[in-house]
Amino acid sequence: MTALPALAPLTDGRLLPGLVSYPVGWTQPLTSLMPDDLDAHLARYGDRPRFTHRSGARLISALAATELDGCGGGHFPVAAKWRAHRDAGGGVVVANGAESEPASAKDAALLQLRPHLVLDGLVCAAEALGARSLVVWLHEGASSPFASVTRALAERRAAGLAEPIVYLATAPRRYVAGESSAIVRALSGGPARPEFRRVPTAVRGVHGRPTLIQNVETLARTAMIARSASGRPAAARLFTIATAGERTVIEVAGTTTLTQAIDSVLGPRPHQAALVGGYGGTWVSWQVLSSLPANERAARAQGLSLGAGVLLPLGPQGCGLAEAAAIAEFLAAESARQCGPCRFGLPASAEALTSIVDLRARSAEVGRLAGMLGEVSGRGACHHPDGAVRMIRSAMATFASDVHSHVAGSGCRHGGDDQFFPTPVGD
Numbered sequence: 001m002t003a004l005p006a007l008a009p010l011t012d013g014r015l016l017p018g019l020v021s022y023p024v025g026w027t028q029p030l031t032s033l034m035p036d037d038l039d040a041h042l043a044r045y046g047d048r049p050r051f052t053h054r055s056g057a058r059l060i061s062a063l064a065a066t067e068l069d070g071c072g073g074g075h076f077p078v079a080a081k082w083r084a085h086r087d088a089g090g091g092v093v094v095a096n097g098a099e100s101e102p103a104s105a106k107d108a109a110l111l112q113l114r115p116h117l118v119l120d121g122l123v124c125a126a127e128a129l130g131a132r133s134l135v136v137w138l139h140e141g142a143s144s145p146f147a148s149v150t151r152a153l154a155e156r157r158a159a160g161l162a163e164p165i166v167y168l169a170t171a172p173r174r175y176v177a178g179e180s181s182a183i184v185r186a187l188s189g190g191p192a193r194p195e196f197r198r199v200p201t202a203v204r205g206v207h208g209r210p211t212l213i214q215n216v217e218t219l220a221r222t223a224m225i226a227r228s229a230s231g232r233p234a235a236a237r238l239f240t241i242a243t244a245g246e247r248t249v250i251e252v253a254g255t256t257t258l259t260q261a262i263d264s265v266l267g268p269r270p271h272q273a274a275l276v277g278g279y280g281g282t283w284v285s286w287q288v289l290s291s292l293p294a295n296e297r298a299a300r301a302q303g304l305s306l307g308a309g310v311l312l313p314l315g316p317q318g319c320g321l322a323e324a325a326a327i328a329e330f331l332a333a334e335s336a337r338q339c340g341p342c343r344f345g346l347p348a349s350a351e352a353l354t355s356i357v358d359l360r361a362r363s364a365e366v367g368r369l370a371g372m373l374g375e376v377s378g379r380g381a382c383h384h385p386d387g388a389v390r391m392i393r394s395a396m397a398t399f400a401s402d403v404h405s406h407v408a409g410s411g412c413r414h415g416g417d418d419q420f421f422p423t424p425v426g427d
Contacts, residue, residue, distance in 0.1 A: 015117070015220055015238065019265065020109040020249040034113075035148060038155040041116035048120045049226045056086070056128025062225050071237060072096060072178075072215030073278065073308040075296045078222070081212065082129060085202040090130035091209035094187070095122045097149075097216045098139045098171055100178035101278040101308045102330075103242035107216050109249040110238070111138075111145035114220060115152035121219030123163050124226050125212060133206075134166045137183055137213075139173045146170070175279070175334035176384055180213045187211075193338060194382030217309075239294065239309045241265040254295035259286065261294055262313050272314045273398050277307025279327050280387020283320060283394040317415040321402050324395035325353040331388040339385075345376035346388050353392060356406050363407050369396070 036044060051059055064079035085091075095118055099107040110118055118136075126134050136149055146168065153166055171177035171192040179194045184205040186192035205211025214222075217238055241248045241262055248265045262274065271286045282304050284292070292298060299306050314320055328350035335342035352369040355361040369392075377389045396403055405413050 014236065014251060015114060015217070015224070016109060016249065016251050020105070020113065022105045022108065022247045022249075023245065036114055036116055038116055038152070038159055041114075045117065045120075045223075045227060048124065048223070051124060051127040051226075053090075053128070053130040056130075059124065059128045059222075059226055060086070062228070063222065066225055068218070068221055068225065069296060070215055071217035071221070071309065073101075073305075075305065078214070078218060081200075081202050081214075082125070084200060085131075085210050085212040086129050088203045088210035090132075092133040092135065092187075092206045092211040093122060093126045093129065093131045094135045094137050094183060094211060094213045095119075095216050095219050096137050096178060096180075096183065096213050097142075097145060098137050098178035098183075099142070100139075100175050101240075101310050102175075103247060103278060103310045103312055104240045104308050105247040106238040106240050106249045106309055108142065108145050110216050110220055112148045115148045116156070117220045117223050118216045119149075119152055119156065119166065120223035120226075121214075121221070122166065124222060125214065125219065126164055129212065131210075131212065132164060133209075134164050135187065136166060136168050137178070137187075138168065138170050139177065140170045141173045175331065176382070179382060179384070181382065183213055184211055194384065195338075196382065237294065237306075237309060239306075239311055242310060242312045252294050254293055254298075256294050258289045258292050258294055258311060262289075262311055266313065270316045272316060272318065273320060274314060275310075275312040275323075275327075275391070277305050278310040278387075279331060280384070280391055281305070281307045281310065281394075282390055283324065283398040285398055319357070319402065319412050319414045320395055320399040321353070321406060322357045322412075324392060324399075325350065325357045328353055328388060328392055331384070331391070335384055342385055345372060346385055348372055349376065349388070349392060353395075356403065357412075359406055359409070359411060361407055366396070366403060366407060 060079050060082050063082065068078045069075040070078060097107045097111050122134055138146055149168060156163065169187060171186055174192065176182055176194050177192040180201050182192045182194045184201050185195055187206045201211045201213055203210055236251055236253050238249055238251050239261055241250060250261060250265055252261045273283050273285045274289055276282050276284050284304065292302060296306050314323060332346035332350045335346055337343045349369060349372050352365060352372060355365055373389045373393055376385050378386060402413060405411065
């Protein structure tokens with residue numbers, strides 16, 4: 001039996017005690033781990049620290065000292081976001097658990113196994129910032145996370161915890177419904193679709209009130225930092241390793257390489273590349289991944305981003321272009337269709353890439369696709385088209401030799417694995 005690679009040790013700051021796996025398309029985990037009820041949560045982590053608007057400055061300083069950034073994909077420094085919200089007068093705080101990346105399961109794992117830790121972070125944020133409206137934002141159909149949060153809120157009410165009321169709100173299960181401006185728009189009474197914004201939501205959001213939107217992992221880590229009397233929690237984060245049949249959530253230290261993280265779940269095996277960050281992420285060769293630590297700072301030094309913490313490895317027989325084309329078609333279908341790049345640019349780009357995959361294109365089609373991507377990039381009403389462009393461009397670069405064989409008429413060089421990426425359905 002081949003030994004699995006040793007990961008860098010996790011000391012402080014651990015959110016999950018082990019691997020959590022999910023069947024593709026479902027939000028009910030395959031795990032023997034027991035969810036924390038309130039008693040188990042308090043035994044594990046202790047009482048939640050209380051904050052006032054004045055003492056909240058200390059929590060913001062602690063967030064700055066730990067260099068915590070958002071875990072939902074944008075990686076914006078949390079302390080800076082909180083200061084902007086506080087300076088705008090406080091208002092609404094939203095725990096964003098609408099896991100829009102279909103390949104991701106980390107938020108579902110946290111909401112099901114550590115719901116009280118997420119709620120602790122939400123309440124800490126509200127107290128520190130003087131906010132009075134608290135919301136947990138979930139996708140429709142995510143019945144297991146919804147039930148878990150509902151139970152946790154009932155337990156906190158039954159225990160008589162002196163906390164603001166937390167409301168649950170759901171959005172259509174669409175890729176763009178977890179975007180911050182879509183959340184603000186929906187909570188203000190409109191459709192859950194992104195909108196062009198010049199003013200950050202932290203300054204002006206729901207009904208014009210300052211609105212802090214943080215991913216549930218960010219809030220769970222905030223709750224851990226709030227409890228840390230001294231020292232600095234280890235730089236760790238949750239990743240989802242997605243394959244054809246399963247998504248596995250793993251927590252890794254920032255010094256662990258991305259290939260070590262993948263191999264620790266799947267076992268050492270050959271791969272061509274991996275899609276890093278989610279469907280709007282970047283295809284990266286296995287050679288580059290082997291020296292890339294699992295932290296955002298290292299990724300950005302390479303011109304990359306870890307995005308929503310999704311890693312989709314491509315085996316030796318898979319056609320990266322075919323996988324990219326299928327994802328491009330999904331992203332085109334999931335757009336808000338509010339601007340030209342989404343309505344016309346993304347479908348046309350997906351079709352051009354599909355024509356290359358299907359051996360219907362020649363060299364001129366490659367140049368035409370590059371031109372279309374240039375016309376789409378940076379021109380959308382939101383960043384959804386930019387993610388699609390990034391994914392397609394990186395596929396064309398990472399699998400350049402495959403592009404050549406497809407357009408030269410020699411055919412695909414790979415046997416073709418089953419498509420690996422999940423599609424969203426309820427449980």
